[in-house]
Amino acid sequence: MELFDAMRTTFAAREFTEDPIPDATLFKILDRARFAPSGGNRQGWRVIVVRDPRTREVLAELTAPAAKRYAAQQQARESPWNPIDPTAVDAATIERTPAPARLMEPLLRAAVVVIVCVDLKVVATTDQLLSRVGVISGASIYPFAWNILLASREAGFGGTITTLAVAQEPKLQELLGIPRHVAVAAVMPLGRPVKQLSRLKRKEVPEFAMRERWGGTPLSLPGS
Numbered sequence: 001m002e003l004f005d006a007m008r009t010t011f012a013a014r015e016f017t018e019d020p021i022p023d024a025t026l027f028k029i030l031d032r033a034r035f036a037p038s039g040g041n042r043q044g045w046r047v048i049v050v051r052d053p054r055t056r057e058v059l060a061e062l063t064a065p066a067a068k069r070y071a072a073q074q075q076a077r078e079s080p081w082n083p084i085d086p087t088a089v090d091a092a093t094i095e096r097t098p099a100p101a102r103l104m105e106p107l108l109r110a111a112v113v114v115i116v117c118v119d120l121k122v123v124a125t126t127d128q129l130l131s132r133v134g135v136i137s138g139a140s141i142y143p144f145a146w147n148i149l150l151a152s153r154e155a156g157f158g159g160t161i162t163t164l165a166v167a168q169e170p171k172l173q174e175l176l177g178i179p180r181h182v183a184v185a186a187v188m189p190l191g192r193p194v195k196q197l198s199r200l201k202r203k204e205v206p207e208f209a210m211r212e213r214w215g216g217t218p219l220s221l222p223g224s
């Protein structure tokens, strides 16, 4: 598959056919994903392949509380789960907001759920002393997660990087026997998408790229 085709058509697949993903296919996908970069090439990724329906039910249950908050904040026109603006939505409102089924069902219906973990003992987290939420650790694991989606796309499959269950990380660690120093970066349902999207909605370059400094003139094509 041509690189740019893969980049622009790898979407967040949440609806899947009944087609299985055999271990051999999953192995091939991971065998391609492993060429992702990571800080110091330490490759702190670890993957748990979950097929057991009962485990998947618990994964969906653990997704629900964060999904309720996500939906409640969306309804209040907030940017859900952002770490800067405190939410104005109270706990009771969150509690009575239903968790959207589309955020949980893929975990039950996908051919397989891949848990992508990262060993924090090998991650160089250069922003850990700053007084803001960390982002640098993620850079050692999400290229790998994205490579799983790209390799899946090439093999005719798809999936989604999901993170809502991670709000319950201690319970995830207990469920799956993950040590405390290993973080869960993504819970990824994978399967054969019911339909293949080809027109992803994304901002144009001049909307996010600027020259020389923040607020500088937008980067646009010469002559435009």
Ligand SMILES: Cc1cc2nc3c(=O)[nH]c(=O)nc-3n(C[C@H](O)[C@H](O)[C@H](O)COP(=O)(O)O)c2cc1C
Pocket: 010, 011, 012, 013, 102, 103, 160, 161, 162, 163, 164, 165, 200, 201
């Ligand atoms: C870090 C990250 C976390 C995400 N968490 C979730 C999630 O918990 N549940 C979910 O359904 N989608 C999740 N997504 C998927 C995004 O919603 C999706 O990538 C985005 O809406 C673009 O979708 P599209 O490629 O189909 O246009 C996440 C994506 C990223 C990159």
